[in-house]
Amino acid sequence: MSTIWTLASGTFGEAMRRKILNVFLFVAIAMIVLFFAFASFSPTSDMIITMATGLGIISMAGVFISVILGINLIPNEIDKRTIYTILSKPVKRHEFLIGKFLGGLATVFVNILLMGVLFVIGVALFKDPHHHIRLDILEGVLMIFFQLMLVNALAVMFSVFTSPFVNFFLTFAVYIMGSMSSITEALGGESANGKRSAVIQGIFKAIHFLVPNFGNFNVQNPIIHPDVVIQNMAKYIATNILYAIIYSLIMLLIAILVFDRREV
Amino acid sequence: MKPNARLIAIFVVILLYVPIVLMQAWIDxxxxxxxxxxxxxxTIGKALPIEFTLVAAAGFREAIAGLLWVRTDKFFHEGNYDAIVPMVRIITWLDPHNVDVYQTGAWHLDYNFTDNEQRSDRRYLPLSVALLEEGIQANPTITKLYADLAFTHYFRKMCNYERAIYWYRKAQDVKETDSKQPYSTDPDTGKRDQYVIDPILGKPRPLADPTIVGHGLAHALQANGDIDGAIVQWQHCIDEHKRLIIESPETKYQDESGLRVAERNLFETIERKKFRTVDTQPPINLDFDAWVVRTAPRQFRFEGRANFIGATAFKLEGHQVTWGPVDGARIAYRLEDDGYQQPKELPFELNVALPKNVTIMQDSASVTHGKFSRRANLDQDSHGDNPMYPFKAERYKLTFWFDPRDPASSPPNLGDRIGWLGEGLTDSKYLDLSGKVPGSLQGPDEKANVRLIKKVIYLTRDDIMGTGEKKFE
Amino acid sequence: MANNATQQPDQGDAGAAAGMTGAISSGTNDSFSGEYAIEIVNLVKRFRNLITREWVTAVNDISLEVKQGEIFGFLGPNGAGKTTTIKALLGLIFPDAGTVKVLGRAPGDNDVKYQISYLPESPYFYEHMSAKEVISFYASLFGMTGADREKRVDYLIDLVGLKSAGNKPLRAFSKGMLQRVGIAQSLVNDPKVLFFDEPTSGLDPIAHRDIRDLILHLKNEGRTLFLSSHQLSDVEEVCDRVSILYRGKIRKIGRVDDLIAGGKVEIIADNLKLDEKTTAAFKAKADEVEQIGSRVHITGGADNASKQAILDIIRAAKADIVSVTPTRRTLEDIFIETVRGGEEEAGEALHLDAAAGS
Structure with missing residues (x-):
C-alpha cells in the first residue's frame, strides 16, 4: 500500500508540473468570458447558460486532462526509462499501475476541484444577485470527477497496449460513444415504426450496456434548475459513483492482466 | 502473476460486468x-444539426437549450412566430426542466401571436395547454406551472373554470415533501419519503404559493359558482399567509399584502353571498341583440345592445341603492368557419398540426350606456402565406355572447345584480342554458352551469368579401 | 567485508569515492548462499521490428554465470544485446527460450528485488523532485520511512558528492550529476547484486573518473556487479571477468588477465642489418618488422617457438638483442578482433542498429 502511495504521489507531483496547467489557464479564460458574455440575456437565461456552460467547460477540460494524462501515464515512464528503476525495485507491476492511475486521478481531482471552486466563486461574485455560494455546483463537479475517473481508467487500460497516438483517438471515441447513452439506449430499443432489425437492436443494446456510459454522469440539470426536484437524486448519484468505481476496477484489472505480461 | 491468479482476475472482470449491466438498467x-x-x-437528432446533437450529448444539453431559448426570444421580437413553436419543442426536449421555457412559451402561445389589432391567434391555445401539461409532467413540483395552466383555463381565453379548479387543486396538493427539502428520515424504516408534518397545520405543508395558487383557486371556485368553496379557500389562504409570515420572514411583505387581499376578499365574498341570494331577483331582461356591419371586404363593425342600465339600481341588504351606470360588461364575439370544432388538445410535436386555412377570430367589446360597437379590420391579416384569417370556407358562424361568470366580462358590481352564474339576468330571445361556452376547450360532455346570453349569425364568404356597407343580423 | 561505518564520507567529488568504503554496506542480506549470483542458460530473445515487421534476434542463445562478489564486464557495441540481457535478468522482459536466475531465483521475484539494483543508461528521474526527494522516493519503494529513510538519503547524497546540490530540482542537473543520482538510487537498498548499464557513457572526464572510483569501491565491498559498457578501459581496470557480446552472441568470455594474455612479444635489436635474407627470414617467422632509427623493432607471437625463431634469426645475423618485451593486449584489441570476427561470420559490414531493444 505504501508503495502505491509513493508512486501515486510521485506521479501527482510530476503531472501537476506538466503542461496541464495550460488547460487550466484556458478554462479560467473561458470562465471569465462566460461570466460577462451573457449579461445581456434575461437573468434566468443568463444563469442557466452560465451554469450549463460552466459545468460543461469543467467537464470538457477535465476530459482533456484525463485523456492526455491517462494515455501518457505508462508510456512516459517507459520512454523516459523511469519504469526500469521502479520495476527493478520491490514494486509489483500491479502496484505500479495502480499507483500511476491514482496519481493521475489525484491530478485530475485537484484540477477540476480548482476549476469548480473558481466557478463557484465566479458565480457568487458576478452572477448570483444575492452572491450566494452555490455549493451544489461542487456536487456536479463531484459527478464530473467520477466520470473522469472512468475516462482515466479507460485511457490507462488502452495505454498498456496501444501507443499514445492511437490511444488518444480510441479513448475519445469510446468517450463520445459512451456519452450518447440516450442514443444508444434508444437505438437498442424498439423503433417507432418497428423497422429496426433485431441484430441492430442487439448491437446497440450491447454497446449501451457494455461500453462505459459516460452519459450517466451528466447530472448538471438539477444544479442548473435548482427548483426542479429529481426523485431519489442521492440514490442516483450513489449508484453512478458505484458504477464508476466498479467500471474503473474492470478497466484496471484488464490493464493489470495485460501489463503483467507486457515487456517494458 | 501466477496463472491461477490470472484466471481468477479474468473471471472477476467478467463477473463485475454483471453489476455494471444491472446498474445501467436501473440508471436508464x-x-x-x-x-x-x-x-x-x-426527433431531436432530426431537428438539430449533428454538431449540436454531439455537443448536447457531451454534457452541454442545457447550455444548447439555453442558447436556443435566447434565440427564440429574438424570433419573438422579430415577429417570426412560426419559428417559435419548433424551437420551444426542441428546447423542452433537450432540457425538460427549464421551467421558464414552458411558462414563457405557453404565454406566447396564449397571448402573443396576434393579428395587427392585437387579437390573439386562438389556434395555438390547445398547444399551450399541451405544453404546460407536459411541463407539469416533467416538473411535478413546480406549482407555478399548474397555476399558469389553470390561469389559461380561467382567464378570458377559455372560461373553463372546472379545468382551472382542477389544476389549482393539483397545485395545492403538491407538498413540500415532494420537493427536495427538507427530508425527514423515519427512524424505524430509514425511509426518507415520510411527510414532514407541520406542527401548526397538523399535516404536510403545501408547496404552492398562497397568492398565486391559493387566491387563483378561490377566484376560480367563485367563478364556477362554488361560493362556499371559495369562502373556505379564502380562509385557507389567510391561514397560509399567517403561517408564512411567521415562518418565512424574507417573504413577509409579500404575504402581508396577500393576507390583506385575502381578508378583504373573504369579507366581500361572505357579504356578497348574503345579498346576491336576494338582490338578484327578479332577473333583469337584458333585451340583448347583436349584429355585424361589413364596412369593406373583411372589415367589420361588431355592434349590439344589452340593457345593463337596468342593473344600475337595485336593493342591497334591503335598501335601494344606486351605483350609477353599470359599464364594463363585455360582449364576446367569435367568427369562425362554420362547423369547425376546436380540438381540445393538440399534441405538441415538432411539426405542429395546426389547423391551417381555418379562420378564427375572437374579441370582445365593452358595453357603454347599453350599447357596444367595435371595429375589426381582418383584411390586414388575410393575405400572404399562411395568414391568420384566410377566409377559405364558404360559410361562417358568428357568435356573440355574454358569460356572467367571466371576471373579464362581468365586473363584481355587475355581478351583484346578475348573480354568480347569471341568476339575475334573462333575455327573451337569447338566453342560453346549454352550458357550452364558445371557444372554451371543453370536452364533449363538459357543460358549464351558467346562464349565457348567446346569439349566432351565419355569414357566407360573399358576405365577408363583398364591398359596400351591409348589416347582418 | 569492510565495515567502517564510522568513517564519514567527505564532501566533494574526489572525496566521495574514498569516503564510501564501508559506509553503504550497513547490512547486506546474506540469505543466498549459492555460488552464482547470476545464471544465464541458453537465453534467447527476439523482437519484432514495428516498421518492417521482421523478427530480430537480440540475444541469441547465450549462457554465462557470474559468481557472488564478482565484477563482470558485459561488453559489446551498441545493439549487441546487452540491455536486453539485463532487462531479462530484471524481469522487465521475458525470455523466448532459456532461463535466467538472479540469486538463485526467477527474475522479477520481489524478494530478489530487495537485494538487487539497476542503473539504466542515461536514467531519467522525476524532474520536479530534488536529488534528495528522488532518493527518498526510491527509498520509500523499499518501505523505508521516517528518520531511517532520511539518514539513508543523506548518506547516499553525500556518498555520490551531491550534498551541496541535494535540494535543487533535477531540472537543473548536468548529465554527470544525474548519473550520481542514479548511482545513489541504486545503492538505496544496500544491494548484493548491481546491474549498471553504461554507467560512464556521455560523462565528462571528471565525472567519469569519479564514477569509475565508485565502482572500484563497490568492488572492494564484495558486491556482485554486472557492468555493461563499451568503455573498455574502465572494464579492464575493474572487472574480474568480461564477456564480449556481438550481434546477440557471446564471442569471448574469460578472465581479463587471460584475455589480455596470449599476446605478442616485441623484440628490439641493434646493429641489425635488414638484408634480403634476414628480411625473408623475418617474413616467415615475425608479424611485423620496423626500422626505427638504428634499431629494429620486431613483433611476433608470444609463444616460445615463435619467440625463439625470431631470436635465432637475430643471433644468426650477429646483431645485439636490446630487449624482449611481451606486449599485453588491450581489451580494445580483443574487442575489435572479436567484432571483426563477428562481422566476417555475419558476412556483412558492422551494423549497429540491427538488434532492437538495447
Whole structure:
C-alpha cells in the first residue's frame, strides 16, 4: 500500500508540473468570458447558460486532462526509462499501475476541484444577485470527477497496449460513444415504426450496456434548475459513483492482466 | 502473476460486468428524469444539426437549450412566430426542466401571436395547454406551472373554470415533501419519503404559493359558482399567509399584502353571498341583440345592445341603492368557419398540426350606456402565406355572447345584480342554458352551469368579401 | 567485508569515492548462499521490428554465470544485446527460450528485488523532485520511512558528492550529476547484486573518473556487479571477468588477465642489418618488422617457438638483442578482433542498429 502511495504521489507531483496547467489557464479564460458574455440575456437565461456552460467547460477540460494524462501515464515512464528503476525495485507491476492511475486521478481531482471552486466563486461574485455560494455546483463537479475517473481508467487500460497516438483517438471515441447513452439506449430499443432489425437492436443494446456510459454522469440539470426536484437524486448519484468505481476496477484489472505480461 | 491468479482476475472482470449491466438498467429510466425521453431522441437528432446533437450529448444539453431559448426570444421580437413553436419543442426536449421555457412559451402561445389589432391567434391555445401539461409532467413540483395552466383555463381565453379548479387543486396538493427539502428520515424504516408534518397545520405543508395558487383557486371556485368553496379557500389562504409570515420572514411583505387581499376578499365574498341570494331577483331582461356591419371586404363593425342600465339600481341588504351606470360588461364575439370544432388538445410535436386555412377570430367589446360597437379590420391579416384569417370556407358562424361568470366580462358590481352564474339576468330571445361556452376547450360532455346570453349569425364568404356597407343580423 | 561505518564520507567529488568504503554496506542480506549470483542458460530473445515487421534476434542463445562478489564486464557495441540481457535478468522482459536466475531465483521475484539494483543508461528521474526527494522516493519503494529513510538519503547524497546540490530540482542537473543520482538510487537498498548499464557513457572526464572510483569501491565491498559498457578501459581496470557480446552472441568470455594474455612479444635489436635474407627470414617467422632509427623493432607471437625463431634469426645475423618485451593486449584489441570476427561470420559490414531493444 505504501508503495502505491509513493508512486501515486510521485506521479501527482510530476503531472501537476506538466503542461496541464495550460488547460487550466484556458478554462479560467473561458470562465471569465462566460461570466460577462451573457449579461445581456434575461437573468434566468443568463444563469442557466452560465451554469450549463460552466459545468460543461469543467467537464470538457477535465476530459482533456484525463485523456492526455491517462494515455501518457505508462508510456512516459517507459520512454523516459523511469519504469526500469521502479520495476527493478520491490514494486509489483500491479502496484505500479495502480499507483500511476491514482496519481493521475489525484491530478485530475485537484484540477477540476480548482476549476469548480473558481466557478463557484465566479458565480457568487458576478452572477448570483444575492452572491450566494452555490455549493451544489461542487456536487456536479463531484459527478464530473467520477466520470473522469472512468475516462482515466479507460485511457490507462488502452495505454498498456496501444501507443499514445492511437490511444488518444480510441479513448475519445469510446468517450463520445459512451456519452450518447440516450442514443444508444434508444437505438437498442424498439423503433417507432418497428423497422429496426433485431441484430441492430442487439448491437446497440450491447454497446449501451457494455461500453462505459459516460452519459450517466451528466447530472448538471438539477444544479442548473435548482427548483426542479429529481426523485431519489442521492440514490442516483450513489449508484453512478458505484458504477464508476466498479467500471474503473474492470478497466484496471484488464490493464493489470495485460501489463503483467507486457515487456517494458 | 501466477496463472491461477490470472484466471481468477479474468473471471472477476467478467463477473463485475454483471453489476455494471444491472446498474445501467436501473440508471436508464432514472436518467430520463433530466434527459429527453427515448422516443424524443430520434426527433431531436432530426431537428438539430449533428454538431449540436454531439455537443448536447457531451454534457452541454442545457447550455444548447439555453442558447436556443435566447434565440427564440429574438424570433419573438422579430415577429417570426412560426419559428417559435419548433424551437420551444426542441428546447423542452433537450432540457425538460427549464421551467421558464414552458411558462414563457405557453404565454406566447396564449397571448402573443396576434393579428395587427392585437387579437390573439386562438389556434395555438390547445398547444399551450399541451405544453404546460407536459411541463407539469416533467416538473411535478413546480406549482407555478399548474397555476399558469389553470390561469389559461380561467382567464378570458377559455372560461373553463372546472379545468382551472382542477389544476389549482393539483397545485395545492403538491407538498413540500415532494420537493427536495427538507427530508425527514423515519427512524424505524430509514425511509426518507415520510411527510414532514407541520406542527401548526397538523399535516404536510403545501408547496404552492398562497397568492398565486391559493387566491387563483378561490377566484376560480367563485367563478364556477362554488361560493362556499371559495369562502373556505379564502380562509385557507389567510391561514397560509399567517403561517408564512411567521415562518418565512424574507417573504413577509409579500404575504402581508396577500393576507390583506385575502381578508378583504373573504369579507366581500361572505357579504356578497348574503345579498346576491336576494338582490338578484327578479332577473333583469337584458333585451340583448347583436349584429355585424361589413364596412369593406373583411372589415367589420361588431355592434349590439344589452340593457345593463337596468342593473344600475337595485336593493342591497334591503335598501335601494344606486351605483350609477353599470359599464364594463363585455360582449364576446367569435367568427369562425362554420362547423369547425376546436380540438381540445393538440399534441405538441415538432411539426405542429395546426389547423391551417381555418379562420378564427375572437374579441370582445365593452358595453357603454347599453350599447357596444367595435371595429375589426381582418383584411390586414388575410393575405400572404399562411395568414391568420384566410377566409377559405364558404360559410361562417358568428357568435356573440355574454358569460356572467367571466371576471373579464362581468365586473363584481355587475355581478351583484346578475348573480354568480347569471341568476339575475334573462333575455327573451337569447338566453342560453346549454352550458357550452364558445371557444372554451371543453370536452364533449363538459357543460358549464351558467346562464349565457348567446346569439349566432351565419355569414357566407360573399358576405365577408363583398364591398359596400351591409348589416347582418 | 569492510565495515567502517564510522568513517564519514567527505564532501566533494574526489572525496566521495574514498569516503564510501564501508559506509553503504550497513547490512547486506546474506540469505543466498549459492555460488552464482547470476545464471544465464541458453537465453534467447527476439523482437519484432514495428516498421518492417521482421523478427530480430537480440540475444541469441547465450549462457554465462557470474559468481557472488564478482565484477563482470558485459561488453559489446551498441545493439549487441546487452540491455536486453539485463532487462531479462530484471524481469522487465521475458525470455523466448532459456532461463535466467538472479540469486538463485526467477527474475522479477520481489524478494530478489530487495537485494538487487539497476542503473539504466542515461536514467531519467522525476524532474520536479530534488536529488534528495528522488532518493527518498526510491527509498520509500523499499518501505523505508521516517528518520531511517532520511539518514539513508543523506548518506547516499553525500556518498555520490551531491550534498551541496541535494535540494535543487533535477531540472537543473548536468548529465554527470544525474548519473550520481542514479548511482545513489541504486545503492538505496544496500544491494548484493548491481546491474549498471553504461554507467560512464556521455560523462565528462571528471565525472567519469569519479564514477569509475565508485565502482572500484563497490568492488572492494564484495558486491556482485554486472557492468555493461563499451568503455573498455574502465572494464579492464575493474572487472574480474568480461564477456564480449556481438550481434546477440557471446564471442569471448574469460578472465581479463587471460584475455589480455596470449599476446605478442616485441623484440628490439641493434646493429641489425635488414638484408634480403634476414628480411625473408623475418617474413616467415615475425608479424611485423620496423626500422626505427638504428634499431629494429620486431613483433611476433608470444609463444616460445615463435619467440625463439625470431631470436635465432637475430643471433644468426650477429646483431645485439636490446630487449624482449611481451606486449599485453588491450581489451580494445580483443574487442575489435572479436567484432571483426563477428562481422566476417555475419558476412556483412558492422551494423549497429540491427538488434532492437538495447
Amino acid at each position: 429510466p432514472r436518467r430520463h428524469e433530466f434527459e429527453p425521453k427515448n422516443d424524443q431522441i430520434g
